[in-house]
Amino acid sequence: MPDSNSAGSPEVGRPYRARGLWVNLVRLGVIGGFFLLWEIASGRWIEPFLISSPSRVFTSLIDNIQSGTLMEHSWVTFKEIGIGFPLGALSGIATGYLFGRSRTLAEIFEPIIMAIYGIPRTALAPLFIVWLGIGIWSKVGVVFLLTFFLNFFNTYAGMKQMDQEYIDLARLMGASKWKLTFRVIFPAVSPYILLGVKTSIPFAVIGAIVGEFIAATEGIGFFIRLSAGVFKTADVFVGIIVLMFMVIVMNKIADLVERRVLQWQTQTEHVQIQG
Amino acid sequence: MKQPAPESGSEPIAAAAHRPATSRNNVVIEVERVSKTFETPRQGKVVALEDITIDVSYGEFVTVVGPSGCGKSTLLRMIAGLTPLSAGKILYQGEPVRGLNTKVGYVPQESKLFPWLTLEENVGFGLDPRRYSRKEREDRTHNFIKLAGLEGFEKHYPSQLSGGMAKRASIIRALVYEPAVILMDEPFGPLDAQTRMILQDELLKIWEQKRQTIVFVTHDLVEAVALADRVAIVTHRPGRIKDILKVPMDRPRNIFEIHRQKGFDEAYGRLWNIFRHELKIRLDQGQSLDSQTLSR
Numbered sequence A: 001m002p003d004s005n006s007a008g009s010p011e012v013g014r015p016y017r018a019r020g021l022w023v024n025l026v027r028l029g030v031i032g033g034f035f036l037l038w039e040i041a042s043g044r045w046i047e048p049f050l051i052s053s054p055s056r057v058f059t060s061l062i063d064n065i066q067s068g069t070l071m072e073h074s075w076v077t078f079k080e081i082g083i084g085f086p087l088g089a090l091s092g093i094a095t096g097y098l099f100g101r102s103r104t105l106a107e108i109f110e111p112i113i114m115a116i117y118g119i120p121r122t123a124l125a126p127l128f129i130v131w132l133g134i135g136i137w138s139k140v141g142v143v144f145l146l147t148f149f150l151n152f153f154n155t156y157a158g159m160k161q162m163d164q165e166y167i168d169l170a171r172l173m174g175a176s177k178w179k180l181t182f183r184v185i186f187p188a189v190s191p192y193i194l195l196g197v198k199t200s201i202p203f204a205v206i207g208a209i210v211g212e213f214i215a216a217t218e219g220i221g222f223f224i225r226l227s228a229g230v231f232k233t234a235d236v237f238v239g240i241i242v243l244m245f246m247v248i249v250m251n252k253i254a255d256l257v258e259r260r261v262l263q264w265q266t267q268t269e270h271v272q273i274q275g
Numbered sequence B: 001m002k003q004p005a006p007e008s009g010s011e012p013i014a015a016a017a018h019r020p021a022t023s024r025n026n027v028v029i030e031v032e033r034v035s036k037t038f039e040t041p042r043q044g045k046v047v048a049l050e051d052i053t054i055d056v057s058y059g060e061f062v063t064v065v066g067p068s069g070c071g072k073s074t075l076l077r078m079i080a081g082l083t084p085l086s087a088g089k090i091l092y093q094g095e096p097v098r099g100l101n102t103k104v105g106y107v108p109q110e111s112k113l114f115p116w117l118t119l120e121e122n123v124g125f126g127l128d129p130r131r132y133s134r135k136e137r138e139d140r141t142h143n144f145i146k147l148a149g150l151e152g153f154e155k156h157y158p159s160q161l162s163g164g165m166a167k168r169a170s171i172i173r174a175l176v177y178e179p180a181v182i183l184m185d186e187p188f189g190p191l192d193a194q195t196r197m198i199l200q201d202e203l204l205k206i207w208e209q210k211r212q213t214i215v216f217v218t219h220d221l222v223e224a225v226a227l228a229d230r231v232a233i234v235t236h237r238p239g240r241i242k243d244i245l246k247v248p249m250d251r252p253r254n255i256f257e258i259h260r261q262k263g264f265d266e267a268y269g270r271l272w273n274i275f276r277h278e279l280k281i282r283l284d285q286g287q288s289l290d291s292q293t294l295s296r
Helices: A009-041 A054-067 A069-101 A103-118 A121-132 A136-161 A164-172 A177-214 A220-229 A233-261 B012-018 B072-079 B119-123 B134-147 B163-175 B193-210 B221-227 B255-260 B264-284 B289-293
Strands: B027-040 B044-057 B061-065 B087-092 B104-107 B181-185 B213-218 B230-234 B241-246
Touching (some): A009 A054, A054 A233, A069 A136, A069 A220, A069 A233, A164 A177, A177 A233, A220 A233, B027 B072, B027 B213, B044 B213, B044 B230, B072 B087, B104 B163, B119 B163, B193 B255, B221 B255, B241 B264
Parallel strands (some): B061 B213, B061 B230
Antiparallel strands (some): B027 B087
């Protein structure tokens, strides 16, 4: 099939690739420079217990991995997010869907939801500790709360802006309720849903950590707070690295899902034949 | 989402008794004294359609022509059960249209293919798995894709198709499950002149094979005459049926040289006469012509 773009691309492509390489190099340089400066500053200009240093962080990362402490705490936080996040996301999506489908439901509950949304939700975290104890369930609750709203709002926004004509057409073509929901409505709203899921990922981690800061006996948040309390700054950074890693992995998974679900959106640059 | 029944006070049986005895038996759609009033925040009540009466027979190709905004699309939506009536009634195969009329096929103004489904999934969407086996669904989808000249694009998404291709797909999506009636709402409106002619030609060829009933809305007088057995002329606000013209042209027709075909000039002339009269009235009323005819 003829592809009009391929003809002129080598000439345009090379400087482009060179530029990409250049950008990557500079970025690496900035990161490397930062770590170098950090390493140099530590102990010379600034006390190590305040900022630690890359080499100390690395050593304590290895130590904590070897002793198994890190795995233990990570596993707890992972469980809290692993339960709270999917539950929050799914119920947020389901509620957004229901509100989009039923005007009455939306009219009754929208102000209530908006009022709850107005509360800084992390302020509710201590309550969850009171209700659900200091184990993982109170953190699951906070994670759920933080993810629910973002997913709800995005799904609901998607439902509201969705082209009604698609629904009309599908129903005219005799689509069953199931088919209408899963072959028409959800795909149509999927870009919004995925946006909600992706924006809520860091908030899920925040929820777990905040919960663990307040009251916990294990978890990365607990580990960070404990380490900071005894000025083991390197361990604090180790905890932060684990959290970063969690967010990155979750984002990657979300990206993969997005690419798969939204492949109809990205494949625009193919053949365009007139007529 | 349930729509109010189009029927108001009068009982169907009583109404049937009033119908003239000459009523044809092969009538598929009966629109009887239908009106539609919209409530708008700015202009108050707007009468979109007033006292519309028209019958459509099985296998007939009827075009509805009128200026933009005259309510001709609303008429289609009412036949499809998408928009409730304000007055009058619509019978489909003798039954009043209540709620959604899933027995019609609908081709909207824009192609409105589902962007998340491939071409073949789009075309096969209306094939109910309870009525057709998997094999039948595949065969039908394939046959219609072939009929529309879209082979090789089965796995493409709508975003990868040209406007003309998407339009073809949109039409065969409505044809594939063979509803008795296809409603088309200015389907060729946004296309360029050549593509338009090609698609008109293809539509007629498919129609001559399948002979499904088509109600086709357009604002293009040439198109209205070229395709139709009968042309219903709808006036501008309030939308009324000014006249229904028979087009005495032979079939099959040659869309590309439709002007030379016997009967075209006469039919077009009559249609234009009515429209000229319409335009004159509107001009005399001091309404700006271009804002209305060019608004689409």
